[in-house]
Amino acid sequence: MFTEEDYKLIEREFAGLRESSRKRCADEEQYQLVLKAFEFANEAHKGVRRRSGEPYILHPIAVAKIVVDEIGLGCKSICAALLHDVVEDTDFTVEDIQRLFGDKIASLVDGLTKIKTALDNDNKNKGKETRISLQAENFRRILVTLNDDVRIVLIKLADRLHNVRTIQFMPEYKRDKILSETMYLFIPLAHRLGLYSIKSEMENIWLKYREPVAYASIEQQLGQIMEQRGELIDNFIAPIRQELDKAGYKYTVLKRLKTPYSIWKKMTSKNIPFEQIYDIYAVRIIFESKPGLTEREQCWFIFSVISGLYQYKPDRTRDWVDKPKANGYEALHLTVMSHGGSWVEVQIRSERMNAIAERGIAAHWLYKGSDGSGDNEIEHWLQQVREILENPDIDAMQFLDEFHQELVTSSIYVFTPMGESKSLAKGSTALDFAYSIHTQIGNHAIAAKVNQRLVPLSQPLTNGDQVEIITSESGKPKREWLDFLQTSRAKNLVMDFLKSDKKNSIKEGMAILDRKLDERGISERSRVLKKLIDYYHIASGKDELYNKIGIGVIDLTRAPSPSTSPRAVHRFRATAWWPSSKTTGR
DSSP states (O other): OOOHHHHHHHHHHHHHHHHHHHHHSSSHHHHHHHHHHHHHHHHHTTTOBOTTSSBTTHHHHHHHHIIIIIIOOOHHHHHHHHHTTHHHHSSOOHHHHHHHHOHHHHHHHHHHHHHHHHHTOOOTTSOHHHHHHHHHHHHHHHHHHHHHOHHHHHHHHHHHHHHHHTGGGSOHHHHHHHHHHIIIIIHHHHHHTTOHHHHHHHHHHHHHHHSHHHHHHHHHHHHHHHHHHHHHHHHHHHHHHHHHHHTTOOEEEEEEEOOHHHHHHHHHHHTOOGGGOOOOEEEEEEEOOOTTSOHHHHHHHHHHHHHHHSEEOGGGOEETTTSOOTTOOOOEEEEEEOTTSOEEEEEEEEHHHHHHHHHTHHHHHHTTTSSOOHHHHHHHHHHHHHHHHHOTTOOHHHHHHHHHHHHHOOEEEEEOTTSOEEEEETTOBHHHHHHHHOHHHHHTEEEEEETTEEEOTTOBOOTTOBEEEEEOTTOOOOGGGGGTOOOHHHHHHHHHHHHHHHHHHHHHHHHHHHHHHHHTTOOOHHHHHHHHHHHTTOSSOHHHHHHHHHTTSSOGGGSOOOOOSHHHHHHHHHHTTOOSOSGGGO
């Protein structure tokens, strides 16, 4: 049972959530719903403790705090976060939640319960391949919630963040499982949904437990740099402040260090020591937009102020204002040489851009109707995810691989002949571009022009390419296209066409074979089919034989000349209509 100290701790922790919820809820009715959800969850988890020894209700409270303070979701999401473990861990049902809190909150809780059930599926008694396949299917179930309501995944990310924050209390086998899932799925998902602070914190926790020696070493060296260079960075910022003050800007300047994980990743991927990481420090300028000027114009004005004070490195300039990242991130980055001889990255954002960078997709909804263009990018990505999820033929392992690729792949921007920009996954080919425009353009593509130069459809594209697709009515997808296509959308469309086309070719092959057998007066068809399958080394049965006949791989016109004599028919049965040479059928 709980002690008096436990009850005081619960009340103290909930006080912070209560304050945040009051600010976030639209009215008193919504606020009272949050209080009701807390009271219900508190009673449902009464007497239950976490592995840390703390009352269990502190976990839902912490998740709800992340949901409102770090992601920026509203009343229904706060309630769902407080209730997210009730159905799984107590005798209450989704119907109980629906009766007390309404359809939407019940739907969110139901989605979260299904995710937890999927991830908690231990499969200890299964073989390795079965466990991997089952895990893939579980992940598929998790991500189906993107179709239902993106808030389910956002609340799950909050749940996962609190779990890794308290991972030290878990047994080693459970810790390894959670860290593996976090790195493979939840960190890329947080990145793609624009939740950078959550992504970075989970990465650092992963590094702390998976590479403890490297983590401790990097943390120590970062501490030393803070002592050595703190004053230098202040001196670097001072003239920027003066110029922005003169221009009448209201702004905030933040100093930040590169995270231990990002430093470790750069060291390992480039095989360089800590001393060769030059962009340890970054300065972030967040400005309040002035009326009468676009955010883009103001970003470039501040850019001109900074580049007028310090020498900048042109090849390190990143313009994500004109072309936001696929997760909606918008900012203007430049790297300059300080007077102290160190490279410093400066990030320039409006308040709106900063909110989106910190809160991701939740902030996109908040700023709908603003002049930001990132909404289109994240909607485009979510549509791609839906297309993967809705493909009924894709198996779980293939799905997991393709979705993971969608999460970790960065983007490039290319242009249509009319100058319209298109975002594609890095490494995409001209054919991927064709399918991104329209299914029929992809299906009938025969070649492409990239920057006015004729290239094959397999040509990889790079940032800034202008692409024109050449089509033909007679053109159609080929199986070898799957060898070079990069995007799951294009691959799925080609596979769908090939499956549909195969049905037609099977039907055509069956008709061709029937005609030839009728010409020879052969009625004993099953025996002939068996001989043909054996002769042409058909592995998967008669449909493959029909398909190859239908598409012309097996040419039955080279069979023996028709004859009605019994001897000829007998000879044909014996040879099973084999051509004189096997070349045609291979």
